[in-house]
Amino acid sequence: MDQASRGSNRDLSRLEASQILAHQFDDLAQQKEASNLGTWAFLATELMFFGGALTAFVVYRTFYADAFAQASREHMSIPLGTINTAVLLCSSLTVAMGVHYASHGQQRKLIFMLLATIGLALAFLCIKATEYYIEYSHQLVPGLNFHYPPHHHAHPERLTASPPHVELFFCFYFFLTGLHALHMIVGVGIFSFITWKAWRGKYSEQYYNPVECSGLYWHFVDLVWIFLFPLLYLLH
Amino acid sequence: MSTPPHITKTTYFKVFAALMALLVITVIATFIPWGSRIGIVIAMTIAIVKATLVVLYFMHIKGSSGLTKVFVVAGLAWLAILMGITLADYHTRPWLSGNPPMTIGPQER
């Protein structure tokens, strides 16, 4: 914390500063530092949240390696997964660009990037929903219609693993991707709000931490997927 | 503190291109029969590289304050504790000798 910078809002008139500066802070630098650090602390929490489920997954992955590999090989769609990963990486780029434009005070470009991000997020969710539907129609959803080996499979002779162990894979598949999708939906909500605020001209070169912090959240959601994709789709 | 990112638009595009290239590589690597262990190492290494790129450039950890870096490292360290010690337990149970801990469940009895 820089003591010298306190109490000086060089670039802003007093009125502007009072509108965007919360009463508990001395100046915008302090406010920005707090919100930025707060977001990172929250992301550390999120990391441990996914981390708990991932630990459980890794334990079972090491013990039921064959069943998990078979489930991934025979029932996961690599094309859809790859497209979705690409879509998500694109959305991370648009978010990064959005923050860039926000920091340069370019409102229209910021709004465009935010809308692009929301669009990509919805595309991801649609593809994910398609995958869920396919898995449902293949009777692979534990708790709803899990039946193994499924009736319709091109190579039933390859499905040699113990059904409960394959079911365990799908428990974690739906749990992890479901939590991830939930975070995406929350992200869409956050970005819709941010877009609306940007539309009303609330952000400027001096004040754009909400854009930056929601961007960090979005990158984190992307990070989770970067690990889920190989763990669930690629480890044969 | 919390200086505006010095990362330029060009850097973002470069990082994005790298991420897409890594995505293609990791998918292709899946279809090469390395044997499962090497396959896992390759896939996870690529994932870690991708994640590092996102954290460093998209999330501006490169050029951010030391404190923010400490937050990131702390999160990773705690995750390592959780995973490391839990797995250490499973892999040091001599009576398992690589078998799942649940083989003496009711269905086998």
Place this chain on the structure above:
Amino acid sequence: MTSISYNPALEPRDSYINIAYTVKSWLLTKDHKRIGILYLIAITGFFFIGGVFATIIRLDLMTPQGDLVSDDTYNKLFTLHGVVMVFFFLIPSIPATIGNFVLPMMLGARDLAFPRLNLLSWYIFMVGGTLSLIAAVTGGVDTGWTFYTPYSSVFSNTRVVLTAVGVFVTGFSSILTGLNFIITIHTMRAPGLTWRRLPLFIWAHYAASIIMLLGTPVVAVTILMVAAERIFKLGVFNPALGGDPVLFQHLFWFYSHPAVYIMILPAMGVINEIVTCFSRKNIFGYTFIAASSLAIAFISFLVWGHHMFVSTQSVYGGMIFSFLSFLVAVPSAIKVFNWTATLYKGSISFHTPMLYVFGFIGLFTLGGLTGLFLAALGLDVHVHDTYFIVAHFHYIMVGGVVMAYMGAIHFWWPKITGRMYTEWIARLAAVMIFLGFNLTFFPQFIVGYLGMPRRYHAYPPEFQVLNVMSTAGASILAVGYVIPLIYLTWSLWHGKIAGPNPWKATGLEWQTPSPPPTENFYETPVVTGPPYQYHLEEVPFGPSK
């Protein structure tokens, strides 16, 4: 203190209390002091609800056959006692009430970094608490507060999911409080308040907040998996379907052991403030106490396996966890030695908060030392799941945390309300709590060592004498807890006006009127020296010019 006579001018007109009186002004407040009060009211309620469960348990255990309630009811009672006391009283106890109220003032800040988040965390807490209470009255839950699988996920036919959701939701209130504290401590310290000048209360809360932030999400996701397993009949932790119940224990204790330190670290922070004030001495070994808080926060995450010595954990894992559990005693002992050294040659006065501190130091030491018994692999096999461990963790949690909580309430009560309570009756209650506590729980060490298992509704007749002693102690304890409720409430209207600094303490929070104004300080304070300068004539704090 008696030296300050009544002076109406000492009571500020624009305090955080009398700035507005409507219900709405309380329920929608963003003031950390008012949120602290909201928490205080809520957790006092939970404390007495949990206490009622405990009372029925102790009454039932007066006779070996357990004549008062049925077996099933007994199982639900000890479960609900555990759930309510752990998740809805002990974890929020000191941080969410005293911490919320005092922490920003100690930093010389106007509020926490995220006041809205702070209010949100109270609402989340209330939602979680309400869900769990609904579960309690609509059928209860009988898994024990630990929710061990597969009993919780497959076999129990009580309200497991609802209770678990309540605990899950409440976890987020704890996370948000921890996040708020960490960011506030990092970014909102008053000018001159460097890390080495921070009160040790702040260090302790910082360490506890790390655990809240990095441990709580793991138990949250674990509870979520249990709920999913139960609702969708999955096999995540069910051995019949390939799952491993021991994995649940790993994930559960990864949080729930450090959670003990979420409770005890803030309690230790309170002790530092009180012990220096009432022995009029600088703290002994400031750096060691601060560092030991952080060491506890870190090492606490490496010891969870000592709950699993008899759960088919790896032998090597057991040995490592045993060693690390011994290790965590070192920073705790450092604190106790430093408090003792602080007392040495101090001019000690026996005000109520100090009585609780003496209670804390003694009982925490006893609880900590018996913890070493339990960390020893061989001995743990003998006393595992007996009343020995029940006594051990009650010495830490009631003898430690609740003592410190009561001490904190009495220490900061004049600051919070601007009023003094009646000293003699407060001392009487403190002594009653100490005596009642020991009579309740010391016999449990013996009866546990003799082999009485915990969570049993009936027991062999030869254990009855010790159990009757325990129940007798519990009734003294119960009276001891009700008395403060009465005289503290009474003091709100009839207590003597306290003035800004009745204890002549050095903390920044005492440099402002009692009750403080909404913005805490009329002028931002400037700190010029370390805390606890009780040996100096004038404390190195003051309003900036």
